[in-house]
């Protein structure tokens with residue numbers, strides 16, 4: 605019988621292409637119709653394979669969800685950037701390729717990201733998502749997040765509301 609390997613591990617430079625494909629597909633699917641087309645395309649194009657290769661050596665920790673050798677998702681994490689919130693850690697981004705969503709893999713990647721931040725000494729974490737991103741909002745609520753903060757972000761002249769969830 606064949607077994608399917610599912611692993612969450614630190615990203616390596618050779619993952620850059622898979623992460624850029626994941627980023628592109630997940631952002632176009634998740635933010636199409638929410639973020640205006642032009643800034644969305646610019647953000648996707650800027651983060652090409654080269655950009656992600658540099659990110660594997662950057663200050664934020666970059667994890668990949670590896671399903672049988674395919675990069676099916678990624679998460680970036682590090683110190684909390686919002687000085688008004690006392691939580692130490694932050695998950696900056698968590699994205700899965702559309703075809704891997706809804707299978708429990710996001711929960712796995714999120715859990716590993718939280719565990720890693722905790723093992724590094726972080727007390728509490730923050731995650732931000734766009735208010736219009738219903739899937740993300742449901743996901744963070746079902747993971748036990750409390751929405752205690754909000755802010756606005758500008759995307760090519762369109763102001764969108766974002767929600768900050770905290771986790772113990």
Ligand SMILES: CC(C)(COP(=O)(O)OP(=O)(O)OC[C@H]1O[C@@H](n2cnc3c(N)ncnc32)[C@H](O)[C@@H]1OP(=O)(O)O)[C@@H](O)C(=O)NCCC(=O)NCCS
Nearest residue numbers: 634698699700705706707708709710711733740742743746
């Ligand atoms: C948000 C995301 C990371 C969740 O990962 P996922 O693998 O799809 O989610 P899971 O299968 O682990 O689901 C965990 C829980 O989230 C909720 N959830 C996830 N997807 C959902 C959907 N499409 N509809 C309703 N609830 C959903 C459910 O409560 C689910 O719990 P359940 O299985 O007990 O019902 C992933 O769907 C994704 O990358 N989405 C697009 C990008 C995005 O919005 N990223 C977050 C940016 S901040």
